[in-house]
Amino acid sequence: MTFPTAMITALAISYIIISAMLVFYVLRGLRGKKANQKNMELLEEQKFKMAEASLKLLEQREELEDQKLKLAEANIQLMESNEIIEKERQISEKLLLNILPHKVADELKKNGCAKPESFENVSVMFSDIVNFTRISENMHPEALIGELNEIFTAFDRIVKSCGCERIKTIGDAYMCVSGMPEKNDSHAVNIINAAVKIMKYLKERNTNSTIKWEIRAGIHSGRVVGGVVGIEKYIYDVFGDTINTASRIESSSEPMKINISEETFKLASGHFNLTARPPLELKGKGLVKMYFVEYR
Numbered sequence: 001m002t003f004p005t006a007m008i009t010a011l012a013i014s015y016i017i018i019s020a021m022l023v024f025y026v027l028r029g030l031r032g033k034k035a036n037q038k039n040m041e042l043l044e045e046q047k048f049k050m051a052e053a054s055l056k057l058l059e060q061r062e063e064l065e066d067q068k069l070k071l072a073e074a075n076i077q078l079m080e081s082n083e084i085i086e087k088e089r090q091i092s093e094k095l096l097l098n099i100l101p102h103k104v105a106d107e108l109k110k111n112g113c114a115k116p117e118s119f120e121n122v123s124v125m126f127s128d129i130v131n132f133t134r135i136s137e138n139m140h141p142e143a144l145i146g147e148l149n150e151i152f153t154a155f156d157r158i159v160k161s162c163g164c165e166r167i168k169t170i171g172d173a174y175m176c177v178s179g180m181p182e183k184n185d186s187h188a189v190n191i192i193n194a195a196v197k198i199m200k201y202l203k204e205r206n207t208n209s210t211i212k213w214e215i216r217a218g219i220h221s222g223r224v225v226g227g228v229v230g231i232e233k234y235i236y237d238v239f240g241d242t243i244n245t246a247s248r249i250e251s252s253s254e255p256m257k258i259n260i261s262e263e264t265f266k267l268a269s270g271h272f273n274l275t276a277r278p279p280l281e282l283k284g285k286g287l288v289k290m291y292f293v294e295y296r
Contacts, residue, residue, distance in 0.1 A: 100236045101165050103181045104228060116227030122179035123191040123221040123264060124242055125164075126250035127155075127198070129172040130214040136172075139211075148172065151213060154201055162194035167238055174215075177238060180226050188221050188267035195219065195258045196272075196295045203256070218250025220261040248282045249290065258293035265291045 100108065107114045129135075136144050155174055159166050163186070164178040176194065179187030195217045206212045222242035229237050245261065253259035265274055273294040279287040 100228065100234060101181045104226075104236055108228065108234070114228045116225060117181065118223065118225050119180040119183065120223050121183070121185070121187060121221070122177055122224045122238075122242065123187040123219055123267070124177050124224065124238070124246040125175070125191050125195055125217060125219045126247050127174045127195075127215045127217045128250060130216060130255045132172040135211065135213075147211060147213070151202075151205075154205075155198055158197045158201060159194050162197065163190040164194050167236065177224070180224065180238070188219075188264050189271050191219055192258065192260070192264075192268050192272055192293055196293065199256055199258065199295060214255040216250055216253035216255060217258045218246055218248070218253050218260070219258065219264050220246035220249050221264040221267055245282070245285065248285070249288075252280050252282065252290060258295070260291050260293060262289040262291070265289075 100114075104114045139147075152169055152174060155176075156166050159176045162178070163184060164176045165180070165182075166174070166176045168175050176191070177187075178184065178190040178194075184190070198215070199217070202213055202215065206214075220242055222240070222245070224238045224240040224242050226236065226238045229235050249259050249261050259277075260268070260274070268274070274291045275294055277290045277292060279289050282288045
């Protein structure tokens with residue numbers, strides 16, 4: 001059993017004071033050279049007990065210091081463990097936010113699931129790299145992935161800064177939305193702004209790069225459904241006719257052009273310089289009016 005340092009010190013002082021008083025009274029009882037032998041024996045006994053008590057106090061203090069050191073080491077180990085756990089949590093959180101929108105990730109962490117939701121007013125953009133197969137077949141795999149990673153990372157920054165959300169990439173195709181999962185009334189303007197900035201980024205990048213990447217972009221606005229798909233490997237995806245139409249609008253675009261549907265045109269008119277195109281035939285849609293977004 002161990003005692004706190006303050007208690008041990010107090011006991012030691014008390015014991016020394018009592019022993020000193022006892023020694024004093026014993027000495028006072030001595031008479032010159034003819035001292036009482038019994039009192040001398042008692043004095044020696046008290047001196048031995050004092051030494052023994054001091055030794056025990058030192059042992060107790062050493063034991064207490066050792067326990068304090070072990071406790072400090074345990075606290076350091078606990079802090080290091082907490083730091084590791086926090087770093088792992090941050091990594092897991094970052095990975096989760098890379099595949100899910102922030103709002104959906106929060107719902108998933110809180111409830112263990114995220115309910116699918118319907119969004120009435122959303123703008124969807126698809127982009128696709130022109131001649132990707134021809135260019136990529138002559139590139140080393142590491143160089144190709146490095147190029148795509150650099151480009152799509154830049155796309156992500158632009159999209160986020162414009163109030164949009166990247167949904168997924170499929171090969172060289174990039175898809176993003178505005179108006180979900182956070183609803184906003186400026187979704188069409190937001191996503192066109194993102195498309196314009198992406199085009200300008202690529203144009204500037206191409207001036208200093210040996211590989212000249214070009215994309216087509218297509219935008220359509222309407223109703224979509226969004227939700228988390230998968231149990232072990234999560235992915236947030238969007239569904240609906242608006243998605244299919246946006247993809248076909250993109251296929252009908254031209255290199256480094258932003259092609260938008262009439263639905264998007266009605267929402268963005270007055271904010272951009274939009275040029276009407278001759279109606280084009282879309283699969284399952286018949287003749288569809290489209291517009292190019294003019295930019296410099």
